[in-house]
Amino acid sequence: MKHVRKNPKGSSSADHLYYASERFPIGEISVACSENGLREVSVRKPSQSFAGSPRSSHGSLEAVFARRALVEISEFLVGRRREFTVPLDLQGTRFQLQVWKALLRIPYGETRSYGEIARAVGRPKAARAVGMANHSNPAAIVVPCHRVVACDGSLGGYAGGLEMKSRLLRLEASRGGTSKA
16 A cells, blocks of 8 residues: 545544555556545556655554455456455435446446446436446446446446546456446
8 A cells, every 4th residue: 555644625523534545557546435435446547646645544444444445456456356345435416326336236247338227227318317427436446337338339438538448348358257238
């Protein structure tokens, strides 16, 4: 684990976030965790740096979740993990939370279309809104928005870039996953 710090924004004690980051071949992955679980995952290209000064409270629940999240992401990126077990503490609108929950139900190595996710959350005409919820997904990789593709099977968009989306899908396919678009 490289950098660790408490939430610098001075938020209330009930909303302290613990940040940790680690370098991986795809870039530096940073996680933010509350006492309830993983709140955010971000991937930075290797040339970008992690802002803030390191500070740790290694015994806190937030720190435990951050270390666990980074270990699980590491295992996922080398093909040794298909499901994440770190608790989630996602913050979003009711619709976003419904979409992100639907993403968690997409099996490893499979894909779903934006329309299929819209139907799964009871909003069959909201495929574009599903795309926007995916774009706002704060915990990419762990909440697998990379598994959502256009109805014709093309990649569609991805906040982390299409190269990253393609790489994640290839990783899952190479580890025995099957695709269902």
